[in-house]
């Protein structure tokens with residue numbers, strides 16, 4: 001289920017049921033050589049699409065969550081009615097979570113035409129240095145979170161009570177469920193890297209720095225504050 005061109009990816013966090021797969025704001029091959037075209041294709045058109053369909057299927061018979069946006073559902077996950085069966089709760093946690101996680105992931109990446117690692121600038125850069133001591137120390141912590149997350153999950157840079165924090169989560173759990181707002185995230189499920197990197201998750205994580213769209217991360221940082 002693809003939305004038409006006029007529906008921006010940013011709208012995903014405000015989407016209500018029925019959810020729709022958003023377009024990626026660049027072509028599948030545009031993140032080469034860091035993330036390959038085939039991985040992007042399968043990841044978006046099959047994995048992400050499956051989360052969208054899973055969310056819609058799981059919630060179709062339960063109107064209570066239909067008037068809440070994806071992010072409202074995740075933020076309020078612990079307050080969902082106990083009348084909702086586990087299947088519907090799992091549809092929120094796993095599939096609405098998966099949908100919004102992937103939407104963020106596509107948007108916080110962008111093609112790299114210079115072959116150089118990108119760094120944040122301005123206020124976000126200053127805040128990262130102030131919080132972690134240096135950009136390199138932030139990078140170390142983020143890479144450690146991504147490489148040590150056991151099994152499937154995500155590593156995040158979040159805002160938690162006004163402070164920047166590096167964290168990670170299992171499966172498709174979203175920092176929103178713990179009251180945090182994610183501004184940067186990397187998918188470390190094997191489907192995100194296995195075709196190109198096989199078991200070398202660390203190499204995939206190291207190359208992530210080349211494709212981060214720091215302008216978008218900064219936009220999310222400002223919006224979340």
Ligand SMILES: [Fe+2]
Pocket residue numbers: 043047102187189191192
């Ligand atoms: Fe994924």
